[in-house]
Amino acid sequence: MPHSTDEPGARETGRAEVGQVDQVAEVAEVPEFAEVAVVGAGPAGLAAAVTAADHGLDVVLLDAADAPGGQYYRSPADGLGATRPGRLHHHWHTFTELSARLAAHRDSGAIRHLAGHQVWTVERTGDGDWILHAVTGGDQETRTAVRARRMVLATGAHERQLPFPGWTLPGVVSAAGAQAMLKSGLVLPGRRIVVAGSGPLLQAVAVSLTRAGARVPALVEAAGYGAYARAPRVLAGNPGKAVEGARFGAALARARVRVLTHRAVTEVHGDERVEAVTVSRVDHRWRPVAGTGRRIACDALAVGHGLVPQLELALAAGCVTRPGLDGTHAVVLDARLGTTVPGVWAAGESGGVGGVELALCEGELAALSIIREVRGGVRGQEARRAIALGRSRNRLRAFAALMGTVHRPGAGWSEWLTGDTEVCRCEEVTAGRIRTACEELGAGDTRTVKLLTRAGMGWCQGRTCGFAVRELATAHGTGQEPGGPDRRPLACPVKLSTLADLDGPG
């Protein structure tokens, strides 16, 4: 349990390889059974759950959050009485329609929605069912489990971060996090907020912040948007994306946000909190160009460099992953969204970062594939729908690949680090110590760097620094990372007592 794991011992076990237990856990009570368990109630999981229920399957939908919607359709808490929640979103009607279908299926009993349930691992029983172990309750101390014949993993992504001098100063926040805090709590980290990093999400964040009353003096993008033009076929196939880009561009111009491309924040100024940032030019490899720094006054910095799929449960289930063009790993999927493990499907960001439209499309398609398997075939109408969804998916995946290529951090980003820049925020491990581990102690992969420095071994289990540590380590190593993504089989830190219960009688 995340909140109360105070003892260092319990934190250690957060890294135990319990995903690989070969004995089925005995849980206190006989777990509920469902034909399909969907993990994640974001756009992908919601679409999967309601589609499966529409076709008569019995579904359990588990989600860590208290309200459905995931990252995109995050809305103000009820107590805030938002009369126009759609103002923070595009396509709000899509969500209200999905929510209405979810509510109807909940009322009829076709979907059991277990909100506030964090699944921390999954395991297969001898007869091929899945047991999903979850913690719930205000302090996440109540254990529960669900048994299901089939599983859809729609666990979304979190933001990718690259360290830079000063990024641990209060007032520097994740760009996606600023968006999330705005959407759910109606708050801003400051009044004058620089938005920086790379990727299309930054535009959405900058527009939201200005519409909510903040001044955004600059949007700092390390890549350039011109690179999209090098794939005219992909663009022609996705006219909606071009329209969206143009709309963001216009909104940014109206809000007087200066868009500075091929630039990065290379320093944050302030003692106890952000007072200004230095923005420097970067070359095509993201190496900062000396002497180009310019100071911009601000009281907050919202920063992010794309997204990273959350793969803990997929890895625990044994699904094969592959590296994508954006430099992150994602679940390997076939055209029907089946993973390499029978009985497990994945949709949305789990299969590679691609945005809300793709997540909705894949959620529905995964459900139709399950229906096909359960029934041994589908009727003409569903078959045609699946073909149409498959086409949309291919088109959107092509765009996602382009986006991933354009915004993949250039190899030179690490040149903006100073020796005392913290890379691992939890364990306060500096770039200098990682460099020493690599150059003097011969570390050439993430695992060795971790063992020597503790980078990535703190509370967040490397979610925040994982990408950066891998890049720094492989720059010195063979360039090959054994074992693919960082193996982190627990989806959240779990109390020792909870783990002990997994092996013994409940």
Next chain:
Amino acid sequence: MRRTRARTPAELVGSEPGPEFQLSFDGRPVPVLPGQTIAAALWSAGILSWRTTRVHGRPRGAFCGIGACYDCLATVNGRPNQRACLLPARPGDTITTQEGDGHAALDG
């Protein structure tokens, strides 16, 4: 998208919140709107840090905003290591700046 800019997030979404209440942060009262997390309430009050790190004693607050980074750990009603970005604030909650792993204060 072609609407005039709001001055605050609450104005943007036409917020009509329930009655405000208070929590206490290091002894000082902080107003909260119902439904806000502890981190959201502290941000509204302009407070960006509520923890100091174990090694260098540096100030930290919310970073990822979604429960993934554990930077926002706070001591809430005497209990250390609570993720302020996830925990809804309740009337009368007492938040204290957490130093290091938060255990020194408990021993004292």
